[in-house]
Amino acid sequence: MLSPFKILSKDPNCQARTGILYTRHGAVHTPVFMPVATQGSVKALTDEDLKNAGAECLLSNTYHLYLRPTTKLLQQLGGLHKFMHWDGSILTDSGGFQVYSLPKFRKIKEEGVTFQSHHDGSKHLFTPENVIQFESEIGSDIWTMLDVCIHAKNPTKHDAREALDITKRWAQRAERAYEKIVPVQNIVQNTDGSFTVNNSLLFGIIQGSIFPDLRKEAALHMAGLPTHGYCIGGLSLGETLEQMNEAVSAVTENLPEAKPRYFMGLGTPVEMLNSIERGVDMFDCVWPTRVARNGMVMTSQGRMNIKNAAYRTQDIPLDDQCDCFTCRHYSRAYLCHLFRAQELTSHRLLSIHNIRFLIHLMEQARTAIKSGTFLSFKEDIIQQYSQQG
Numbered sequence: 001m002l003s004p005f006k007i008l009s010k011d012p013n014c015q016a017r018t019g020i021l022y023t024r025h026g027a028v029h030t031p032v033f034m035p036v037a038t039q040g041s042v043k044a045l046t047d048e049d050l051k052n053a054g055a056e057c058l059l060s061n062t063y064h065l066y067l068r069p070t071t072k073l074l075q076q077l078g079g080l081h082k083f084m085h086w087d088g089s090i091l092t093d094s095g096g097f098q099v100y101s102l103p104k105f106r107k108i109k110e111e112g113v114t115f116q117s118h119h120d121g122s123k124h125l126f127t128p129e130n131v132i133q134f135e136s137e138i139g140s141d142i143w144t145m146l147d148v149c150i151h152a153k154n155p156t157k158h159d160a161r162e163a164l165d166i167t168k169r170w171a172q173r174a175e176r177a178y179e180k181i182v183p184v185q186n187i188v189q190n191t192d193g194s195f196t197v198n199n200s201l202l203f204g205i206i207q208g209s210i211f212p213d214l215r216k217e218a219a220l221h222m223a224g225l226p227t228h229g230y231c232i233g234g235l236s237l238g239e240t241l242e243q244m245n246e247a248v249s250a251v252t253e254n255l256p257e258a259k260p261r262y263f264m265g266l267g268t269p270v271e272m273l274n275s276i277e278r279g280v281d282m283f284d285c286v287w288p289t290r291v292a293r294n295g296m297v298m299t300s301q302g303r304m305n306i307k308n309a310a311y312r313t314q315d316i317p318l319d320d321q322c323d324c325f326t327c328r329h330y331s332r333a334y335l336c337h338l339f340r341a342q343e344l345t346s347h348r349l350l351s352i353h354n355i356r357f358l359i360h361l362m363e364q365a366r367t368a369i370k371s372g373t374f375l376s377f378k379e380d381i382i383q384q385y386s387q388q389g
């Protein structure tokens with residue numbers, strides 16, 4: 001299947017590459033960080049804040065939107081883009097991870113997974129087929145397949161094998177469900193190498209936990225299915241950095257080069273850069289906005305907590321290297337005051353900064369890849385992060 005992904009440059013010293021993924025809602029430059037709009041909103045931010053921070057693609061959660069406001073209602077109201085006033089790209093996850101997070105209330109069978117709503121305890125069934133249907137009702141640009149996720153901290157190989165086998169069988173069913181909704185691919189490659197895309201894209205999810213042999217098997221299986229790209233699921237869930245890196249390498253080394261790879265749920269700088277080095281193109285995480293609401297910000301000098309009394313009198317921006325709205329207009333002293341006074345504006349201003357920080361980090365990574373200096377760029381960033389404030 002033709003993937004509307006154009007590779008622009010490759011770093012000769014590692015697997016890192018830059019590219020553009022084209023969707024129905026425009027170009028997404030990779031490596032990319034995608035802010036998470038869990039319930040159709042990136043917490044505390046508007047679409048304008050996200051645009052100004054340079055966001056090109058958001059992630060939203062099928063599980064949450066299915067339960068509330070319901071995907072049927074979203075479809076009636078013209079889809080998620082119109083509902084939340086976002087004209088960039090949207091990727092939806094499959095709900096597999098959210099259901100995994102509810103272990104007491106879920107039951108996995110061959111047909112699908114039954115679970116109880118965290119709102120009212122009502123019972124629901126997700127199948128590979130109906131999840132694709134829900135994503136079409138949401139109207140997102142990139143759809144992902146239902147998968148089975150297990151914890152990555154000391155998993156047993158038996159559990160990882162079981163989760164992988166069912167994920168593989170579900171992938172085939174999801175792919176057939178996608179073909180029913182999108183029977184003809186309307187993706188055209190233009191003479192300049194860009195793509196015009198008129199349908200939603202399908203990404204398969206690769207499981208296999210921390211076991212490189214299972215990851216390789218999962219990658220080869222998914223590479224044999226007609227999809228536009230690949231998600232790496234089930235990592236950043238308690239494994240060591242070494243285990244994460246090994247699992248990622250086992251996946252990317254066994255995937256076709258010409259399609260994008262997306263590491264689900266990763267958004268911490270050092271881990272993202274390690275994965276880019278191994279050929280990963282896309283990331284998402286709630287972490288930057290979640291920690292912002294606790295007063296934690298990332299800066300070019302490492303992390304800082306704005307609650308710290310030392311910032312009460314500092315009439316300088318959070319980060320003098322940052323071009324975000326917050327750093328251009330407000331001082332550390334003001335942000336420290338807002339946070340201590342529990343003013344809600346602090347959530348917005350600190351979230352804007354953290355989102356922009358990660359998007360800017362991806363822009364810097366792209367520049368470094370283009371000039372063949374990604375590895376030294378990565379080492380510099382790791383150095384900065386070892387001096388945390």
Ligand SMILES: [Zn+2]
Pocket residue numbers: 318319322323324325326327328352353354356
């Ligand atoms: Zn900033």
